[in-house]
Amino acid sequence: MAAQETTTPQPKERIIFDADSYYGTEGENMAVEDIMERYGITEEEVREQYSDEEIFDRAMEMRETDYEEETDALIGWFDGQTPGFTPAITDENSDWYGNPVIVSGSIGRWYGTRSGFTVYDSFRDAIDTSPSRYGGDNVFADCEIQKIWDENGHLFLTGAHHDGSVSVELRQLTNDGAEAYETIRDAMDSSEQFTINGKTYGGTYQSIIYALRDLWNDPDLAEVPRYMEKAFGCPAEEYEEPKHPKKQAQTVSLSAEAKSAKESSTQLAQNHGNTAPAHETAR
Secondary structure, three states, X not given: OOOOOOOXXXXXXXXEEEHHHHOHHHHHHHHHHHHXXXXXXXXXXXXXXXOHHHHHHHHHHHHHHHHHHXXXXXXXXXXXXXXXXXXXXXXXXXHHOOOOEEEEEEEEEOOEEEEEEEEEOOHHHHOXXXXXXXXXXXXXXXXXXXXXXXXXXXXXXXXXXXXXXXXXXXXXXXXXXXXXXXXHHHHHHHOOOEEEOOEEEOOOHHHHHHHHHHHHXXXXXXXXXXXXXXXXXXXXXXXXXXXXXXXXXXOOOOOHHHHHHHHHHHHHHHOXXXXXXXXXXXX
């Protein structure tokens, strides 16, 4: 008897925002339905009274509104301030809502791809898309954030700009993690030896990279957000429906953006020889 083929279950992408959904037929249908609801008219009347361009413009307006609403909700939730998100303010870990966030991922530009870790004061700072000409250290500089989603508690974001893309995973520092980062930041300035959780680092540039990697890897220092679970009551884990083995080769359960973001953060967390620049201060 032939051995039965097995496939590894893939985490379900729990979409928070996806810019692509506002384009094409899907975006057109969303815009038409919105106009129908707003003005109490039929689909036929919408298509008679509105041009294709006007329908497209409505889809783009919806895209901007939905992006602002979803990111505002995330900003407030990470700060523990969003009304209605009871789990965020009663959770056993609520004492570190408002703590800095750590980002791991890659930035692709015309001259190549660089990877690393960055710590920001808040989620708002982490998704700052202001132009790079301002001299900031924001990972999404010059970008349009295209997708935000949750996979079994892990939070991923992707963005694109005129000559490349950004793929990251984001976690929030616990109180111990915030203290550990302060130690790392002091070492960035002094280049002196330092110790975190009983492990001593030499104070060199490379040791800073190792310390940030260890900070990222330790769930007691950097926790996955579990946003969809905590804020909306979704299951802790959800997986894509199993596919028939013959169809498996013809389909992928993760989008290219999702796979890129996951591989970037995993590689960074495991790569002892990472020489990418670490940002020197929390934003």
